[in-house]
Amino acid sequence: MAARTTEPAGTHDAPVPQRLLAVATRLFAERGYDRTSVQEIVEAAGVTKGALYHYFGSKDDLLHEVYARMLRLQQQRLDAVAASDAPVEERLRAAAADVVVTTIENLDDAMIFFRSMHQLSPEKFKQVRAERRRYHERFRALIEEGQRTGVFSTATPADLVVDYHFGSVHHLSTWYRADGPLTPQQVADHLADLLLRALRP
Amino acid sequence: MAARTTEPAGTHDAPVPQRLLAVATRLFAERGYDRTSVQEIVEAAGVTKGALYHYFGSKDDLLHEVYARMLRLQQQRLDAVAASDAPVEERLRAAAADVVVTTIENLDDAMIFFRSMHQLSPEKFKQVRAERRRYHERFRALIEEGQRTGVFSTATPADLVVDYHFGSVHHLSTWYRADGPLTPQQVADHLADLLLRALRP
Amino acid sequence: MAARTTEPAGTHDAPVPQRLLAVATRLFAERGYDRTSVQEIVEAAGVTKGALYHYFGSKDDLLHEVYARMLRLQQQRLDAVAASDAPVEERLRAAAADVVVTTIENLDDAMIFFRSMHQLSPEKFKQVRAERRRYHERFRALIEEGQRTGVFSTATPADLVVDYHFGSVHHLSTWYRADGPLTPQQVADHLADLLLRALRP
Amino acid sequence: MAARTTEPAGTHDAPVPQRLLAVATRLFAERGYDRTSVQEIVEAAGVTKGALYHYFGSKDDLLHEVYARMLRLQQQRLDAVAASDAPVEERLRAAAADVVVTTIENLDDAMIFFRSMHQLSPEKFKQVRAERRRYHERFRALIEEGQRTGVFSTATPADLVVDYHFGSVHHLSTWYRADGPLTPQQVADHLADLLLRALRP
DNA sequence: GATGAATGAGTTTTCATTCAT
DNA sequence: GATGAATGAAAACTCATTCAT
Known part of the structure; x- marks a missing residue:
């Protein structure tokens, strides 16, 4: 700091x-x-x-570099959180909150990520999408684990739950302001809480 | 249709x-x-x-027209839904689902909406944002009403809940495919359900 | 004029x-x-x-236009000369001389033709080469006709004779000067004469 | 070899x-x-x-070096051939054929020679042209000798004959292919033959 | 109402060459 | 002898917009 x-x-x-x-x-x-x-x-x-x-x-390379940096960071944080041996609802809560905090701390990168992805060259776009999918799958695996073990409701397909949560992460760059009333951690806790509450059986 | x-x-x-x-x-x-x-x-x-x-x-006018059309449509549909005299949870569920269906049915407009808003000229941008805010406020009012009357949990500020839900709506244009396994209505029901479940006290 | x-x-x-x-x-x-x-x-x-x-x-289009103009002109003149009903040696002499005069009269085009052909885009290059080949074949047909009828020697393959003559035409843009001692027609007569003499049986 | x-x-x-x-x-x-x-x-x-x-x-130096190498080689071969004490038509035939074989064996150099000469810096261009002229003059001297001694026709100025032949040499890089039907020596013999036949009195 | 020629400021990218190390 | 970062000028091409007809 x-x-x-x-x-x-x-x-x-x-x-x-x-x-x-x-x-x-x-x-x-x-x-x-x-x-x-x-x-x-x-x-x-x-x-x-x-x-x-x-x-x-090329200019495109510069954009790709922003993506690579972000993807590396997020994948590595998710891997760390998911690998702990805490109960699955705690791991999911931690992962859900962590991605929020990380996103807010790199709000420029995040804004670029969601807004400019389709401006990458087609091949780089594919590459980024593939890495993004791997990330989503890791996250989804947590939800499925909880659903299998009865901790989470199975009312909604895990896929959709993932998209629900990442929609809100995506959206952060649209509304979050550093000078607003909530700290990144508070926002993260709220959003993770909403996810966990939605998954209550 | x-x-x-x-x-x-x-x-x-x-x-x-x-x-x-x-x-x-x-x-x-x-x-x-x-x-x-x-x-x-x-x-x-x-x-x-x-x-x-x-x-x-100007070219910008064309873009603005897309926004105006979308905003008119959504505001009018929300007004209709919110004005019914059903219980608040039903009104919220209907509003949450309806915006999903409408968004999917106008996925091109939605994609443009979320991706190109900042490419409007500053004055038009302001105008669109103001209308958008009115829309959000109407939606938020439903949540606050439920919270006041004890139907919804007050754990999360209504503001944040609105952003949570609209994040997922926003996100639809990123992942929804017409040839996927779910109909627009099914997606809408799931997403509305997730919102309502998250709001259970 | x-x-x-x-x-x-x-x-x-x-x-x-x-x-x-x-x-x-x-x-x-x-x-x-x-x-x-x-x-x-x-x-x-x-x-x-x-x-x-x-x-x-594109800039390339401009270059292509120069080629198209030249090819049109030459093909049309050769067609006219070859279609006469004069004896074959007169038709060949006329064709051989005519291409020299035409080349000298459009020396800029000719210089570009021979020097910049490979700077055309690949597709346009192919197109020009194909038209060029048609032209050469028409010319070669005259030589072959003379060889068949015993008017020209068969010592050299007709192909090679064509390349021999067009080499000298190609070369004109390298050495010919309008203020030199020979008029275009004189140069043309000499070069056609050399060709016809080389073909004597 | x-x-x-x-x-x-x-x-x-x-x-x-x-x-x-x-x-x-x-x-x-x-x-x-x-x-x-x-x-x-x-x-x-x-x-x-x-x-x-x-x-x-400079890059230009590299190009100049290609020219210098080619010019050295050709001048030296012509000198050797022209200095023999064979009859003039044999010397001319040998020289005319030799430059063809040498050109085909160095087709890259030849292509550069004819296509890129004007891309040399002005001073190097002049220098190359001067050496080229010396080469041509040596070649022309053979023709003039034959014309004086009555072995060759005087119908065409020697100058023009030289340009006629070197046009075809120049042209080789445009059409000759190593995998074609004729060996370099065969092409050389044919082209030298055409020259000698054209010069018959 | 509608055309399409023309503008001028802008875009990304390339390149031969230099120079401190 | 050799490196490779950095320059600065120029390259081809694009584009929203205007305006005489």
């Missing part, structure tokens, strides 16, 4: 590629991918276009 | 403005607003650029 | 597409296709880039 | 400058000078840009 003040890491005098990525993330979140020009990115990062293309093959 | 076969209304030989709007809706949903050129729209509609600019002041 | 002074037709205030084509032809011949920028073309033609792309789909 | 298998000399692990030159020759012939980037050359040669600029002052 000490070093982190207002600007995202890597904005000041970090190595060029990191600086470019940090700046691009901010701009993509602010104005959208298509409305952010390469020119704006390099100006904000204080380098030339040549430098950008030295490190990234 | 009778007339709806395969093509969206207004594609064939409807009056020019409707035809333009229908074509633009499809293209915006398919490739995104920024990636759809005015040229593509007029070609697909079989008219010239001059004709488009005769009826619409 | 009256109107033709120094500038190629269509340079002054001809319709925009013709003007663009005339200017592009000159520049492509002067500096080569790759070294001629679209910017230079539109500046020389006194229009904007948008106008160019209104009429031509 | 013994060592020549499939790859051009200097491709495998020859010293860096030779490797660069071999790779550049292949790429220039394949895609043309302007369409070959320095990056592609160094990648194909397995070295870095720095290395290239260590040995060659």
Whole structure:
């Protein structure tokens, strides 16, 4: 927490590629991918276009990098939570809350994730979707486990439950404001609670 | 319902403005607003650029029209449902399910709605957001009514519950496929059920 | 002949597409296709880039148009000459001389033809090559006719004779100068004569 | 001849400058000078840009080197042939055939020679043209000698005869295929024969 | 009402070359 | 000898919009 003040890491005098990525993330979140020009990115990062293309093959690569970073982070956190030996409802609650906190803490990435995915090149899009699906499946497995063991209601297909919850995660970037009344953890607890309550038998 | 076969209304030989709007809706949903050129729209509609600019002041106007149509439709349906004198849980269930069905039946509009809102000009954006807020408030009022009368749990702020549910509605355009296993009504029933179950005291 | 002074037709205030084509032809011949920028073309033609792309789909299209014009002209002249009922050696001599005169009279086109063919897009390249082949075959048929009837020597395959002659035509753009000692017709007569002498039995 | 298998000399692990030159020759012939980037050359040669600029002052230098190599080779072969004391028609036949064989054996160089000459810097262009002219003059001297001594017809200026023959040599890179029906020597014999037949008094 | 030629500022990307290490 | 990061100018092409007809 000490070093982190207002600007995202890597904005000041970090190595060029990191600086470019940090700046691009901010701009993509602010104005959208298509409305952010390469020119704006390099100006904000204080380098030339040549430098950008030295490190990234295309504007699309920059976007993909944002996704890769996010996917890596989320998969790794979910794996950690799901592997604990707590009861399944606690594992699900932890996972559901954790993805909310992580999303809020990286709200720029999240906004880009949900809004600009279809602007990736088709092949990169496929790749991201595949990784995303793996993530969803891990999450769904928790719900199915609870349904099998009678802890959760089977009234709703697990698939749909997953989409229900991730819809609300997705939506966070639309309404959550850091200066609002609730801390990330409070929001996370509420949303996880809603999920668990909906699953009561 | 009778007339709806395969093509969206207004594609064939409807009056020019409707035809333009229908074509633009499809293209915006398919490739995104920024990636759809005015040229593509007029070609697909079989008219010239001059004709488009005769009826619409700008490309942005076309997008705004999509929003206006959707907002009008949803507000009107919610008003109808909320005004009934059924018990509050039934009114909420009906409203929650109805917005799902309506969204699925206008999935192109919905996709555009959630994905391209920030591409509206600032003033139109504000206008749309304001109408959207009114809609949410109406919906929230139902939840608050249930909470006041003890029918719904007060564990979660009504605000958050609304966002929870609309997150899942928003998300529909990401995963719902017409050729999937569930009909729009079945999805709607499940999602409304999840909401009501989460609200059980 | 009256109107033709120094500038190629269509340079002054001809319709925009013709003007663009005339200017592009000159520049492509002067500096080569790759070294001629679209910017230079539109500046020389006194229009904007948008106008160019209104009429031509790409820079490549402009190049293709030069080829199409040249191919049309040559094929039509060869057809006329070959269809006469003069003895075969006279028809061959006329064809051989005519292609030289035509080439010299359109030396810019010819230079582009031989130097920039491989810079066409692959599909257009194939198309041009196919038309070119038809032309060569028509020419070869004359030689084969003479060989069959004993007028020409059969020492050399007709194929090779065609390539021999067209090599020299191709080469014209490398060495011929309008201010040199020989008129186009004189050069044509000499080259046709060399061909006919080489074919004496 | 013994060592020549499939790859051009200097491709495998020859010293860096030779490797660069071999790779550049292949790429220039394949895609043309302007369409070959320095990056592609160094990648194909397995070295870095720095290395290239260590040995060659510019991309243009690389092209010039191809020309210098070709010109050295041809001049030296013509000198050898022309210096023999055989009758002039035999010397001319030998020279005419030899340049064909040499060109076919170095078809990449030949293609670059005729197609990319005007892409040299002006000063190098002049230099190459001057050497080329010397070569042509040596060749023309043979024809003039034959004309003076009555062995060759004087119907055509010697100049034009030279251009006629070199046109066909130039043209080889356009049509000759190693897997075609004729060996290089057969092609050479035919073309030399055509030249000699055309020169019969 | 409607056309389509034309604009001009914009887009992403490429590239030969340099230079501190 | 050799590296590879960085430059800066230029490349082809796109696009929403306007306007004389």
